[in-house]
Amino acid sequence: MEILTSEEGAHGRYSVTVDGHEAAMTYSRTSPELIIIDHTAVPDALRGKGVGQALAEHAVHAARAGGWKIMPLCPFMRAQMQRHADWQDVAKS
Numbered sequence: 001m002e003i004l005t006s007e008e009g010a011h012g013r014y015s016v017t018v019d020g021h022e023a024a025m026t027y028s029r030t031s032p033e034l035i036i037i038d039h040t041a042v043p044d045a046l047r048g049k050g051v052g053q054a055l056a057e058h059a060v061h062a063a064r065a066g067g068w069k070i071m072p073l074c075p076f077m078r079a080q081m082q083r084h085a086d087w088q089d090v091a092k093s
Contacts (some may be wrong), residue, residue, distance in 0.1 A: 025074070
């Protein structure tokens with residue numbers, strides 16, 4: 001699954017297309033040290049295929065590589081971060 005990253009100003013998104021359907025996670029960069037993930041959208045056709053989980057993992061890996069924290073305002077991302085104790089190193093509450 002190839003996840004693409006795009007940023008324009010303070011706004012960014014991670015996106016992936018699977019079987020012709022696009023899923024995305026959007027965020028805002030508040031500083032070089034913090035992003036706020038505000039929305040995750042996975043079409044019904046992709047539900048249960050691990051696409052949302054892949055976007056969440058990508059965000060965590062990007063945060064680790066970039067040295068920033070994630071504030072998960074998106075309910076999906078918040079739930080994922082609560083489920084993964086090993087992601088707490090990038091969590092900002």
